[in-house]
Amino acid sequence: MTEAEILDGCRRGDRQARHELYVQTSTRVYRLLLRMTREPETALDLAQATYLKVFTRISQFDGRAAIATWIHRIAVTEALQYLRRKGRDAGTSGPATEAVDSVSDNQAADVRMDIEDALALLEPLDRTMLLLRYDVGHDYRAIAETLDCAEGTVASRLNRARERLRFVLKNSYSPEEDAPSKHQIL
């Protein structure tokens, strides 16, 4: 089934076309949501909400961006809204702190755990930028379309996110926090 046939089928409410679109896109969407939230059940909720919107709003997709980019935009919006609400509930800007329990089964996982912990200490938008670029593989134009901003903004924001991630990996705390040693002195 070609992309055009899938889209045409989805617009007509065809089950096979919907399933094909889901099969082709859901692995990346779910992984993006899981890495943004670090909460498997929340990622599941958000993935369901994403695809319900995809299929009920497919007539609004105008084809200017790739269909995957459009779906990622819906998913990222859902996740950022969730993280903002969570941040408000917790009285913080919302870095996720829960552990992902699926990445600790071998030595290589130790490396991945480090990067996941570091990503979790970033602001949600910084984390999203890095995941869209280096996990999903979007170029700056697709990231700009996903986040509805200018390509120049993507470049500067990605630079800031990379710098903050390097800081966290080196120091094990967020650049927005005081250093742990200061807390210990107090």
Next chain:
Amino acid sequence: MSCIELEKLGRYLDAELSEKERTEIESHVRQCPHCTSELAALTSIHDQIAAVKTVNPPPGLWESIETSLDSAASSTDPEHLRRIPGPSNFRKFRAAASIAAAIGLVGFAAFWITRGATAQAATVDFAILLDSISKGAVEAFDRFITHHNGRPIDPADARRSAPDLDFEIPAELPGEWRRARTYRLKFGGSQGIAASYTRGDGEFLATIFHPPVKQENFGTHIDYPCVVGKHRGHSVQVGEWRMVHLTDPSTCHCVLSRITDDDQLAGVMSAIAPRSKPSDGHGH
């Protein structure tokens, strides 16, 4: 040439520069240890983020999406989709619940239930199950599961998913029923559990467990007191289908089936609520 700005090195790494700019940077990096080190650090970040193993969506996600779409399509209410409980609604509910403590629970309940779009988050909506059961019990049960944000879970995780509830979902129930699927449900801020059972003749049975404090909506169906084995409970009859509830202080245990043999039904109830005492039974 002075050292390259980090943002430009990042754009180089991300293949977002022109050929001319790339050549300039490569020429500089070859003779600049600092920029070589910076580029290596950026490459390491890229590699670490990209190195995480593939995570597949859990089984059952597609089925829950499809069921939600079917449910929306069959609804006469065009706003139905907006009422599918999701994380946002649960969090709105929790926030509103904290306000309720100040304005009084009764007032809160009236306020919340009249909001329509979110009322079902706090209500166990059996009407959605019972209204369409005559057209197909499995489909009606799926609709109920989706309506309450059901997620397939491993039966072994059921107790942990709803630690406040006291129930059992054995692999087999008296009457040769075999457990088919198990779900975690959400009723507002509370957890629930449901499990479906089938047997060789194609018959279907469902169990549902929820906190007894939750409001139940039976729609136009009437909930009568009944006695099942050693327990007093309530039941709703819709055609051949009967939904029986046994409610104790921690849990409402519900069984939906076409079982006509009271002894067999009592055996099923005892199996799913083995610690529920005869004196526990009471109205909702």
